[in-house]
Amino acid sequence: MAEIVALFLALCVQLLALPVYVLSFLGLWDPFCKKVFFPFFMEKTMVNYNQKMLRHKQDLFRNMMDFADPSGKLSVLELGTGTGTNFQFFPPNCRITCTDPNPHFKERLAKSMAKNKHLEYGNFITTPGEDLSQIPDASVDVVVCTLVLCSVKNVEAVLREICRVLKPGGAFYFLEHVAAERSSWSFFWQQVYRPTWALVFDGCSLTRAIWADIEKASFSEIKLKHIHAPFPWTPIQAHIVGYAVK
Numbered sequence: 033m034a035e036i037v038a039l040f041l042a043l044c045v046q047l048l049a050l051p052v053y054v055l056s057f058l059g060l061w062d063p064f065c066k067k068v069f070f071p072f073f074m075e076k077t078m079v080n081y082n083q084k085m086l087r088h089k090q091d092l093f094r095n096m097m098d099f100a101d102p103s104g105k106l107s108v109l110e111l112g113t114g115t116g117t118n119f120q121f122f123p124p125n126c127r128i129t130c131t132d133p134n135p136h137f138k139e140r141l142a143k144s145m146a147k148n149k150h151l152e153y154g155n156f157i158t159t160p161g162e163d164l165s166q167i168p169d170a171s172v173d174v175v176v177c178t179l180v181l182c183s184v185k186n187v188e189a190v191l192r193e194i195c196r197v198l199k200p201g202g203a204f205y206f207l208e209h210v211a212a213e214r215s216s217w218s219f220f221w222q223q224v225y226r227p228t229w230a231l232v233f234d235g236c237s238l239t240r241a242i243w244a245d246i247e248k249a250s251f252s253e254i255k256l257k258h259i260h261a262p263f264p265w266t267p268i269q270a271h272i273v274g275y276a277v278k
């Protein structure tokens with residue numbers, strides 16, 4: 033019965049978002065979303081997100097330097113960097129390589145780089161996380177991925193690439209919204225919003241069990257916590273946070 037109600041409500045949400053569905057049908061939504069809407073939306077909303085998640089992000093990135101090379105330098109590869117909202121949490125002595133399949137974040141990313149002068153920046157690589165072929169095997173100390181695995185086409189392939197490019201003993205840091213517990217109201221509302229959310233927010237899936245994918249990947253050690261993010265009335269309260277060592 034709950035499934036039928038969720039389906040009905042999902043149709044109602046789709047009806048409310050009809051203009052977006054029409055634009056999508058005409059092939060106009062995706063380019064507009066990638067070029068204008070999503071970069072603008074991320075720049076505006078991530079300020080609030082970072083304020084609310086401040087403690088979690090500070091705790092997450094606190095021990096990054098434990099993975100630095102003997103000279104005290106840390107090479108960091110960030111996947112789906114977006115507007116660069118994590119830079120403020122990275123310690124000095126990091127050299128960051130930014131990647132994103134969407135080149136339209138570059139202008140806002142440059143603004144974040146200008147604000148975070150304590151870091152050194154490498155080239156921006158326009159590529160999805162599924163294809164990091166420009167990064168050699170076992171060449172980076174740390175890979176960072178926040179709010180990205182919900183949007184990638186193939187989580188398993190991205191995790192495989194992460195394991196490939198990490199040095200042995202290197203770490204993968206993650207913070208992702210995930211599927212809520214199946215019996216919860218939260219999961220019910222995730223089902224309701226899922227199709228429209230994915231269309232509006234550039235392929236973002238609300239119901240991925242990303243923790244299971246990380247557990248299945250070939251890391252030697254995983255520190256993973258399920259947390260309840262402080263975003264009431266939204267379908268992105270269930271999060272996972274932590275790091276995994278190659």
Ligand SMILES: C[S@@+](CC[C@H](N)C(=O)[O-])C[C@H]1O[C@@H](n2cnc3c(N)ncnc32)[C@H](O)[C@@H]1O
Pocket residue numbers: 074078111112113114115116117118131132133134137159160161162177178179180183184185
């Ligand atoms: C919700 S934004 C998060 C941006 C940034 N990581 C943050 O935390 O502010 C999702 C990002 O993932 C990127 N993305 C989408 N598909 C991807 C893929 N297959 N591989 C890597 N990044 C991807 C998007 O272009 C976007 O920049």
